Amino acid sequence: VEAEEAPTQEDMGQTEQEDEVPIYNAQFLPSIIPLSITPGQTDAHVIVFAKNTGNTIWKKSDTSLNVVGGSSVNTQFYHSTWITKLRPSAMIEQQVPPGEIASFAFTVTVPSALDQTFRLQLVHQESVTFSQVGVSFVNIIFVQKNVEPMAPIDTQPEYQDVDQDEQTVLKQLENIKDVLGEKIGDVFENISKALPNIFSFGSGSSEIEEDVEDEEIEEEEDEIIEQPEITITSPTSTFVTTTSATTTIFGELNETVSSMTVNGLSTEALVLNTASGTWHYDAVLTESVTTSFSFVGWNASTTASSSVVSVSFLYTSAEPDEPDAPEITIVFPTSSPYMSTSTPIVVLGTFNTTTAYLTLDGATSTAFVMNTSTNEWEYSISDIAEYVTTTYTFIAWSEDGVSSTPVSRDIIYAPEEDLIEPADAPNILFPTEEDSYTTSTIAFDIAGSAPTGTVSVVLDLLSATSTVDVVEGQWNVPVRFPGIGTYELTVYGVDESGALSASSTLSVTLERSLDNKDYGIMAFSEIAWMGTEASANDEWFEIMVLPPETQQTSDDVGEEIPLRIVWGAYDSDMDRYEHSKELTEAVLDAWSQGGGQAILEPGPAIYLPLHFAFLFERTDQSTLPNANGIVYTGALSNDGERMLILADGVVILDEIDASLGWPAGDNDTKEVMLRTDLFENAWCTYSSCPESEYIGEQVITDADGNLIKGSPYSPFLLLIPEL
Known part of the structure; x- marks a missing residue:
């Protein structure tokens, strides 16, 4: 089969142009507008200009100025001439292409307290959804002045020393006047006269050159103040x-x-x-x-x-540091369910310093013994039914009523004199009949057979139990593991009387899938869990990809296997993680060939580039404005996270277990956490990383234009093994 030709730079450029993603962005000219208010004045006319700095045409039908904070916060500014209580004005022009200037005009009610600021944002409407255009706001401020009103101006001066944007604004004033009529024409004339000073905010008055004769200038020089x-x-x-x-x-x-x-x-x-x-x-x-x-x-x-x-x-007043929440653990019994042949049964555990008291099944008890010097507790159970599984739930409480996460144990009391030889244990047949199993799949079924007389099977994993019925001598329990590691699971049989059988155990080892046949090697390479200098909420992370040695061509691609980046708590009822970003191969391929930043050039006829990185930006692409990343939602906790890259939702391609705290990165300096070993969880803080060459010279900035203290799209050479 003859290989296809590699795409040329011109081909790739054409694809980028055809697949250009619509970008809505704006710049207010200016962003602060002072209104001079005379005593007794009840309303004022406002004109706002905004430059289209995106790549998409604005239309009058879907572009408007909206208030910030909702209608209740802005009641004092509302005027009956507004479109709605949230929308003072629609755009006056029918459409405004990129690079041009839009105008908005409306009337605002003067608040009783002039120190209030009226904030507005530019909004784009799609159906019933409103989205902010850009990230900036325009602020209307009110200044009290006891001055005589300006006389009408019959002629407008020619401004020769204003920049291109200001000249465009000056020309549009006349168009706006024609659209809205003479009602606020005088106001526009005043704005036109004062426009150069507005644009030079705080820098002094602008000089306006007039075409006059030399001797006239000499006569006037003596009068200049x-x-x-x-x-x-x-x-x-x-x-x-x-x-x-x-x-x-x-x-x-x-x-x-x-x-x-x-x-x-x-x-x-x-x-x-x-x-x-x-x-x-x-x-x-x-x-x-x-x-x-x-x-x-x-x-x-x-x-x-x-x-x-x-x-x-x-x-905003600083929030006081919240005290640590109460915590409680059970040290003994170590498993659940637990069968005892005698009473009392003593439950042992630990608590933290925030804990003031403990409860059992929602009630306090004098049976609790708490040792505050060692932070250990015990509870003695004497009154317990025989041959019945009883669940005991313990909770720690602080003095102000804050509770811990509940911990529990299932306990069965079988008197020793009545104890009979336990029945045979259930057999584990799947995923293996051996006593250990190694896999990269985070979720699968444990299944097997049970002896005659067994009505249900109890599976104990990570101090949590699952019970399933035995059907025709067979049982099946779905399990999910937190991530990479070794786990011990135990299964018991239960007969009609509630008695437990002997147990069977299986040791399961979860490891990372390296050189995956579909994805090769994928790894978290940078994580900005601390955000940027512009905003702590502007978090981002990067994933590096080394496709498999036997690479797929576009003709070989069959059913897509979605990728999923997950972190946060897993909800077993909803079968989902607290935060998740799902991607398909087609989306990733289109992104890397379009707006994405390939690290090295792709080889001929391959499905994905040879080595490349994907950058993910929280909330929107304004986090790193010139990075063109993939947008996700969900915060990264400063206290740490366990993050996984999963193929088809279950196969572990990579994991960073920082559930007990991030191993690198600096929240004060906003230095990024960078990976130094593709196959190990080895990380460093940007300024202290080992000296190494970077691939490429990407210059990525945050929302305020500060250089990122990391290397997005430019990982260490040492991350890439020799092929």
């Missing part, structure tokens, strides 16, 4: 989240500034040092409310003012 200028130097961000109820804002001013106002008022908390050209303001914040501060600098005669500079704070 230097404008007051102020800036905010700290904080450097316009929106800050803090756990402190007070903060200090610092800034600079020029020599023209003689006084300043905050939110339209003078206050002793605003201190100016004209000698050093600096100022600071001691701000008091309100908990769980966004508090905005808008500053204006004034000259000595208060006839000229600076541009408005603003900053907003969200104060």
